[in-house]
Amino acid sequence: MSVPPVGTSPLRDYVAAKHEVATLVTEALDLLREHRPESAVVAEELIVKLAEDRFNLAVVGQFKRGKSTLMNAVLEDAVRSPGRREGPRPRRHTPTSGCPICATQSQAIFQFFAQWQQQLATDRRAQRAFAAAGGFCPGHTWQFQQLAAPQDLSVGYAPLVELLQRDVARAAAEPPLVAASRLKDRLSSSEHCPACRVLRDTERSSLLEHLARIAAGGESGQAALEAGWCLAHLRAALQTDLGPATARRLLEEQAEQLEVTLEDMRSYSLKRTAVRRGIINTREAEAWRRALVQLVGERAARGVVLGDDDASWGA
Secondary structure: OOOOOOOOOHHHHHHHHHHHHHHHHHHHHHHHHHHOHHHHHHHHHHHHHHHHOOOOOOOOOOOOOOHHHHHHHHHOOOOOOOOOOOOOOOOOOOOOOOOHHHHHHHHHHHHHHHHHHHHHHHOHHHHHHHHHOOOOOHHHHHHHHHHOOHHHHHHHOHHHHHHHHHHHHHHOOOOHHHHHHHHHHHOOOOOOOHHHHHHHHHHHHHHHHHHHHHHHOHHHHHHHHHOOOOHHHHHHHHOOOOOHHHHHHHHHHHHHHHHHHHHHHHHHHHHHHOOOHHHOOHHHHOHHHHHHHHHHOOHHHHOOOOOOOOOOOOO
16 A cells, blocks of 8 residues: 655655555565565565665765765755765754643643642532532543542542432432433533633643744744644644744644654554564654644543533634
8 A cells, every 4th residue: 555645855755655665565574474484584674774764875986076966966965075974964853742732731730630639638618619510520530530549539529429419319309301401410511620621721821831932932932833732732823823924834843743753653663564673762662652642632631521512622
């Protein structure tokens, strides 16, 4: 199965062709392992070379006969003069671990849960207020459960369960539709969930902070541009007064981040296919996670179970 074209630049055309060849070699490798295992190592080595962008090229000619000029023309780049041995040009991008807005939200929600765990276990007023608000939304209820001890949950949730028991008992004597409406009012939603409120407030402040850094420029602004923004927060940024030029820069940087991540994912897959897992680097091994974060955001910041009629972030 060939890889669809990803652009018209020589580099992108090369990447697309490389993965098309890798697909064919991988299919051949499966056949070799089944019918000629002794020859499979050749295909495995080729897959590794493709994954590492490694191949040998020899340019042979007499001294001062234009070898470097030829290579300049072929590569459309400057070739180092003979005698100077330098490493390959480093990648412009070093992939980030995740969306900066999501990271701020994750830290804020952890601190919020840590504080609420103590309050629900010891503060009766907090317990009553928590019960009156209907508790957390479903997603944050289970996130909170992962942090809180069973004793704290038993104490803190008792007033909420008591209110629910009363409502269910009253609903038993009411017509079904009236009873359903009463129970719906008891359900917590993202609109009233205190944890969701923390995430919304943190999202707004963090988004404005990072956009201000981008507008100010400098190293801090460039770092904000090159961070791996998740799709939801990238969309939210574009809906602000960002300006066409800055929006274009942000989108171009994110496209490059995704391109690097995609290449790392494919390299990881190729090296696993070739049974050369020892040469997989950390960046390649974590590429799948960077991809998921840029698609849907960090789990702690975006892993909220929302109902059909609940509001969602970035809408």
